[in-house]
Amino acid sequence: MKESIVIHWFRRDLRLQDNAALYNALKSGKKVLPIFIFDRQILDKLPKRDLRVVFIHQTLLALKEELQSWGSDLQVFYGETESVWRELLQQHNISAVFTNRDYEPYAIARDTRIRDILSDKQIALLDYKDHVIFEFNEVLKDDGKPYTVYTPYSKKWKALLDPYYYKPYPTETYFKNFLKFEASKMPELEEMGFDNTPFTFPASQSSRSVISNYHLNRDLPAINGTSRLGLHFRFGTISIREKVGKALAINEKYLNELIWRDFYIQIMANFPHAMKGAFKPAYDGIEWQNNEAHFKAWCEGKTGYPIVDAGMRELNTTGFMHNRVRMIVASFLCKHLLIDWRWGETYFAEKLLDFELASNNGGWQWAAGSGVDAAPYFRIFNPYLQTEKFDSKFEYIKRWVPEFGTSQYPKEIVEHTKARELCLEVYKRALKISD
């Protein structure tokens, strides 16, 4: 009879420290086999040069090394998730599977399928809260309904927060409970169809001074005034509990941003319809112009609006764009160019290293006006005024648009005042607003 073991299934919680499900697996009394699956259903749709896959691959190599120092290893699979689980069921005598909850619609559907396969063998899939501080049903209005406005949500969030919610899970105390086995090779990026592109990813720690001055610098794209931790939150290479604990001690403005993250995740879980169309259905009636040439100019950073072009070029080069500039380029696409926000949402999803379905959708619907707590339809950012306020010396613009101010720089693809008027007209028609 094979030894009865438990499995910890890593997904977007790629760390050993302060990991809720891993802690519970290690304390279960059985030896823990850690696994990760490169899911073909996700990978097959990604471009060859996807840097996020490179990041995951690098992170898994580091995890393997850490586990090998405990005489264990991370078993990494490449294939269709269901088939991998069928294989695991044949190879091992599994008594339970531990994992951290993922709230994206694709993940929920996948986990339901795996839960069914496991339950046929009387094996439980035990899932834990790890990715957020509060679950989608833990911060609710007094009538028991979910919040759709950020400020009252954040007030309730803060009122409910006590140290219990951000206390770390001391996984390291139990590392001796990992299953000991011979190290195995993990699939190479090239075998899975990806380029091993050399790239320096943002560090998983931001300096204390960035966080303590966050409220002063966060809106200035030319300086390094934000934490750049999005990628690490996305893949769980850092713990949200640890960062909330630090934010509480150092800077409330920074804490507020982490609450935005919980806010949009609960919106996704409570209102999944918003991941496909407008949260406010009337906005689905907007007659978008969807001019392909304009979209191409926007993607390439050639709109003739320097702050927009700088942002798009930063994104195309680094996989990152400053939040203030994300708001400007998104507003420009929806309102100046009258292009469906979902085109922009998809482009960001392909390019952003820190891509999160919930926050990206939230950010885009905020800009288009169609989302929860969104910018009103008549608020149309003027890219020049935004530049005056947030990049008055054109430092950020010059960094990304070297031909700025020369005859090489493209002409504006639309004229601001005319674009603004047209936008108001089109939005009012859809929303049935008369003057």
Ligand SMILES: Cc1cc2nc3c(=O)[nH]c(=O)nc-3n(C[C@H](O)[C@H](O)[C@H](O)COP(=O)(O)OP(=O)(O)OC[C@H]3O[C@@H](n4cnc5c(N)ncnc54)[C@H](O)[C@@H]3O)c2cc1C
């Ligand atoms: C159109 C648009 C699209 C966006 N797409 C994404 C996305 O795909 N993924 C993503 O994580 N954020 C997204 N954001 C939110 C925000 O721009 C990024 O989180 C932030 O710029 C990441 O940089 P940072 O790590 O330096 O953030 P910091 O300013 O240092 O903030 C720390 C962390 O707080 C969270 N956070 C900050 N602002 C927000 C916000 N408005 N909503 C939700 N979480 C927030 C992030 O996890 C971030 O890493 C989007 C915003 C807009 C306007």
